[in-house]
Amino acid sequence: MKWLNFVFILSLGKDKIIFVTKEDHETPSSAELIADDPNDPYEDHGLILPNGDINWNCPCLGGMASGPCGEQFKSAFSCFHYSKEEVKGSDCIEEFRTMQECMQRFPELYPQEEDEDPQSKDAVTPSSDTLLTDQQPAAS
Amino acid sequence: MRPPLSKELWFSDDPNVKETLRFKQWNGKEKEVTLNIYFQPLSFYVSPQDLPYVENGGVAVLNGRKVVHMDARGNKVRLDDGSEISYEKCLVATGGTPRNLPSIERAGEEVNKRTTLFRKIEDFKSLETISRDVKSITIIGGGFLGSELACALGRRAQETSLEVNQIFPEMGNMGKILPEYLSNWTTEKVKKEGVNVMPDSVVKSVNYENGRLSIKLKDGRMVKTDHIVAAVGLEPNVELAKSGGLEVDSDFGGFRVNSELQARSNIWVAGDAACFYDIKLGRRRVEHHDHAVVSGRLAGENMTGANKPYWHQSMFWSDLGPYVGYEAIGIVDSSLPTVGVFAKATAKDTPKAATEESGTGIRSESETEATASGVGISTKAVSTLNTPQQGDDYGKGVIFYLRDKVIVGVILWNVFNRMPIARKIIKDGEEHADLNEVAKLFNIHDD
Numbered sequence: 412m413k414w415l416n417f418v419f420i421l422s423l424g425k426d427k428i429i430f431v432t433k434e435d436h437e438t439p440s441s442a443e444l445i446a447d448d449p450n451d452p453y454e455d456h457g458l459i460l461p462n463g464d465i466n467w468n469c470p471c472l473g474g475m476a477s478g479p480c481g482e483q484f485k486s487a488f489s490c491f492h493y494s495k496e497e498v499k500g501s502d503c504i505e506e507f508r509t510m511q512e513c514m515q516r517f518p519e520l521y522p523q524e525e526d527e528d529p530q531s532k533d534a535v536t537p538s539s540d541t542l543l544t545d546q547q548p549a550a551s
Numbered sequence: 552m553r554p555p556l557s558k559e560l561w562f563s564d565d566p567n568v569k570e571t572l573r574f575k576q577w578n579g580k581e582k583e584v585t586l587n588i589y590f591q592p593l594s595f596y597v598s599p600q601d602l603p604y605v606e607n608g609g610v611a612v613l614n615g616r617k618v619v620h621m622d623a624r625g626n627k628v629r630l631d632d633g634s635e636i637s638y639e640k641c642l643v644a645t646g647g648t649p650r651n652l653p654s655i656e657r658a659g660e661e662v663n664k665r666t667t668l669f670r671k672i673e674d675f676k677s678l679e680t681i682s683r684d685v686k687s688i689t690i691i692g693g694g695f696l697g698s699e700l701a702c703a704l705g706r707r708a709q710e711t712s713l714e715v716n717q718i719f720p721e722m723g724n725m726g727k728i729l730p731e732y733l734s735n736w737t738t739e740k741v742k743k744e745g746v747n748v749m750p751d752s753v754v755k756s757v758n759y760e761n762g763r764l765s766i767k768l769k770d771g772r773m774v775k776t777d778h779i780v781a782a783v784g785l786e787p788n789v790e791l792a793k794s795g796g797l798e799v800d801s802d803f804g805g806f807r808v809n810s811e812l813q814a815r816s817n818i819w820v821a822g823d824a825a826c827f828y829d830i831k832l833g834r835r836r837v838e839h840h841d842h843a844v845v846s847g848r849l850a851g852e853n854m855t856g857a858n859k860p861y862w863h864q865s866m867f868w869s870d871l872g873p874y875v876g877y878e879a880i881g882i883v884d885s886s887l888p889t890v891g892v893f894a895k896a897t898a899k900d901t902p903k904a905a906t907e908e909s910g911t912g913i914r915s916e917s918e919t920e921a922t923a924s925g926v927g928i929s930t931k932a933v934s935t936l937n938t939p940q941q942g943d944d945y946g947k948g949v950i951f952y953l954r955d956k957v958i959v960g961v962i963l964w965n966v967f968n969r970m971p972i973a974r975k976i977i978k979d980g981e982e983h984a985d986l987n988e989v990a991k992l993f994n995i996h997d998d
Contacts, residue, residue: 423730423731423732424731425887425888425889426730426731426732426888426889426890426891427888427889427890427891428732428890428891428892428893429890429891429892429893429986429987429990430892430893430894430895430944431892431893431894431895431987431990431995432894432895432996433894433996436990436991436994436995436996438991439991440988440989440991440992441985441988442983442985442988442989442991442992443981444975444976444979444992445979445981452859453859453860453862454862455863468852478591478595479594479595479597479609481607482606482607517594517595519592519593519594520591520592520594520595
């Protein structure tokens with residue numbers, strides 16, 4: 412008799428215990444999850460909200476939209492996001508300079524060196540955001 | 552943040568950790584960080600004097616002052632020096648104060664001088680010193696704080712002659728959270744950490760005699776010790792309820808707020824002090840770090856017009872020495888029915904014959920039909936099953952807490968980084984026919 416082939420179930424009063432081997436759990440789960448509603452008004456969305464607006468609460472922004480340079484960041488990021496120039500963002504130099512100047516005043520919050528990963532494991536760097544790659548979000 | 556005060560800071564190799572407050576985070580990153588009790592680095596904040604002049608606004612912290620009166624109609628609060636601060640929207644995040652045991656409170660000055668109610672940086676510093684100076688420390692309380700501190704001090708006890716006792720009324724560590732079998736198993740692990748664990752023990756009185764403390768238990772036993780750490784829960788700070796006309800919840804304590812964390816017009820409450828309505832799980836009050844973050848953020852969004860209910864479930868984590876670490880979400884209450892799915896240590900394990908178990912009423916069950924995976928089930932196999940108390944059977948797994956057959960809480964036991972799956976299952980709020988199939992979603996055998 413091969414022990415691997417059995418799922419063990421114990422019942423201790425109201426508490427039930429199941430022991431499983433790796434093999435037991437190799438087959439796909441048949442448990443059904445409800446498909447996420449892309450328009451769920453309460454759920455955290457990605458960088459762009461269903462209505463097309465930028466989601467400043469997106470964890471992918473690493474908290475950059477709040478804090479002492481939050482407004483400067485938002486101004487630069489929106490300019491870039493909505494830029495229609497051939498070189499995207501080339502009309503946003505002023506906004507980015509203002510943001511950089513602000514960030515330089517807070518080296519602890521906006522470290523210049525890339526010596527750490529963004530704090531969130533599922534953080535997504537905004538894909539269109541080439542101008543921001545030299546700035547890492549402050550760890551919290 | 553407070554969690555390192557009972558976790559990482561105790562495992563630092565730095566003899567000056569009391570001063571530096573530097574520690575290595577356990578979650579993989581080797582980099583040392585300095586404990587910051589604030590949520591952001593200090594340069595994030597502006598001074599209260601400068602706040603009115605900062606162009607885009609900011610966050611200022613006024614230290615050393617206490618709000619003593621709230622005028623909810625007039626939208627202003629009064630401080631202990633008589634000055635007033637007016638607001639448009641106010642967030643109350645007053646947290647809580649550690650409880651003491653009545654038997655210690657009435658025991659007099661000598662006993663209270665030798666008792667730590669652990670909550671602050673100063674408490675860490677003083678207990679760190681005490682743990683090097685005394686022969687015996689007794690922790691009263693079997694919950695998160697008591698059990699974490701017991702393990703931290705227990706490790707120290709292995710290197711020195713320190714004796715560490717832990718006393719609590721439940722039958723095992725974390726007995727209000729973990730199902731009984733897992734609580735018992737955890738207690739064995741805590742004992743291995745060098746802690747003299749005394750479950751099923753209620754303190755009757757404490758006396759100071761001949762330079763030591765004697766703790767008398769209800770059953771007559773006596774424990775001699777030099778210092779007590781009372782980790783018996785938190786009392787939410789609700790002094791402002793009276794002047795502010797805010798309701799205090801009679802069951803859970805704390806300011807009673809709605810699902811959007813609002814107490815009254817212009818007043819919201821977040822963190823430990825908020826007794827809120829979770830639209831999925833009902834009325835709750837939560838005392839954990841991540842809840843402070845999640846509820847604070849939600850209150851802030853709602854104070855600026857989001858009108859969002861409590862939706863994103865907060866999580867919490869605890870670590871008890873090197874063998875037990877877990878993360879949890881939702882309602883994890885040991886009085887609920889649970890289903891635990893654990894990885895067998897290795898595929899080659901051969902179950903030993905079951906031994907007679909006293910009192911727990913173990914009986915074997917089998918599923919009557921093969922699962923979709925074709926895994927065979929046999930009652931005969933189950934009858935020869937090893938009893939869980941004997942081995943390392945609870946090394947790794949997932950535990951579901953059920954209310955009306957729906958999963959309302961999940962513990963990830965030595966399984967990490969799967970919280971989004973648990974959060975999704977709770978959010979769905981669906982009844983699942985086979986929780987073993989749900990457990991598969993967590994890949995408990997990986998990493």
